[in-house]
Each structure stands twice: as C-alpha cells, then as structure tokens.
Amino acid sequence: xxxxxxxxxxxxxxxxxxxxxxxxxxxxxxxxxxxxxxxxxxxxxxxxxxxxxxxxxxxxxxxxxxxxxxxxxxxxxxxxxxxxxxxxxxxxxxxxxxxxxxxxxxxxxxxxxxxxxxxxxxxxxxxxxxxxxxxxxxxxxxxxxxxxxxxxxxxxxxxxxxxxxxxxxxxxxxxxxxxxxxxxxxxxxxxx
Numbered sequence: 001x002x003x004x005x006x007x008x009x010x011x012x013x014x015x016x017x018x019x020x021x022x023x024x025x026x027x028x029x030x031x032x033x034x035x036x037x038x039x040x041x042x043x044x045x046x047x048x049x050x051x052x053x054x055x056x057x058x059x060x061x062x063x064x065x066x067x068x069x070x071x072x073x074x075x076x077x078x079x080x081x082x083x084x085x086x087x088x089x090x091x092x093x094x095x096x097x098x099x100x101x102x103x104x105x106x107x108x109x110x111x112x113x114x115x116x117x118x119x120x121x122x123x124x125x126x127x128x129x130x131x132x133x134x135x136x137x138x139x140x141x142x143x144x145x146x147x148x149x150x151x152x153x154x155x156x157x158x159x160x161x162x163x164x165x166x167x168x169x170x171x172x173x174x175x176x177x178x179x180x181x182x183x184x185x186x187x188x189x190x191x192x
Contacts, residue, residue, distance in 0.1 A: 013136030
C-alpha cells in the first residue's frame with residue numbers, strides 16, 4: 001500500500017486534488033481511499049487530505065501518520081507546519097513553489113524533493129484568481145510526471161469527469177505542470 005498526504009490551504013483545492021487523484025487511480029484498476037481532515041473551515045486555513053492506494057482492498061480507516069509521499073499545495077506551509085511529520089525517508093515531497101528544489105535544503109537530505117510553480121500555471125490558465133489561484137489540477141500533473149503513482153492521461157480523464165468547471169483549462173494546467181516539474185539532483189538519481 002502507498003499512502004500520500006496532501007497539505008494546502010482552504011481554497012486551493014487540496015481536498016479535490018485528493019479526490020481527483022483517487023478517481024485517476026481507480027480508473028487504472030487500483031483500490032483507493034481518499035478523505036480530508038479539517039480544522040477551521042475557512043479560506044486560507046491549513047487543510048490536510050489523505051489518499052491510500054493499493055492493488056488489494058484497503059481495510060485501514062484512520063488518518064495517515066507515516067505517509068510514503070507528500071504533496072504540498074502551498075510552499076509557506078513547509079516552514080509553518082511540520083509537513084514532513086512521519087514521512088518515510090526517501091519519500092517524495094512535491095511542493096508548489098517557484099523556487100528550485102535545491103532551495104529546500106532541510107528536506108533534500110532525507111527526501112526526494114520536486115517543485116513546480118503550480119500557482120503561475122494555474123493563473124495562466126485562469127484557474128482561480130491572480131491572488132488566490134486554484135492549483136490542485138496543476139499539482140496533480142506534476143505528481144503524474146514523477147512516475148510510479150499514476151499516469152498523466154488518467155489524471156486528465158479524471159479532471160474532465162470530476163472538476164465541475166473549466167475542465168479543459170484544468171487539463172491544460174496539469175499537462176503544463178507535468179512538463180515543468182523540477183527535481184532535486186539526488187531525486188533525479190532516485191527517479192531514474
């Protein structure tokens with residue numbers, strides 16, 4: 001079983017990202033489980049979502065405390081919250097950031113780090129506003145590009161069926177992010 005934890009802020013589409021990824025994985029014949037954890041339900045508040053994927057039925061029904069991989073939709077959370085709590089050594093940390101992965105030196109020693117400027121991509125495709133872009137579909141495109149989790153085409157199909165508005169703009173954002181994801185040098189060796 002592979003377990004992923006999503007960290008974002010209210011309004012970025014963190015919960016929807018988890019659900020769309022679950023849909024994409026289900027399309028590939030996998031068993032999935034996706035659920036959120038809410039604190040204060042307001043725009044900008046930290047939001048966590050969880051996803052499990054396996055080839056066998058999933059019987060666990062609890063929060064994910066030791067994820068294999070992380071998807072961080074807001075880079076400010078890296079310094080504000082212990083997003084890596086319980087993350088297994090060598091796990092992926094995919095961060096929505098304009099900065100290169102090498103800038104996250106506190107993470108690159110223990111984890112495989114990748115970044116993508118999902119905010120810029122979402123803004124370019126008219127997803128959300130310039131001040132509050134909705135980055136979920138872009139970050140899922142980058143996730144697919146890392147390999148081993150899901151195929152990009154499955155993500156695009158799930159976006160078309162699961163996202164209520166601007167399906168093709170969201171698909172275009174996912175495709176652009178897949179091509180724009182950057183890996184830390186040590187992650188590239190592990191990625192190959």
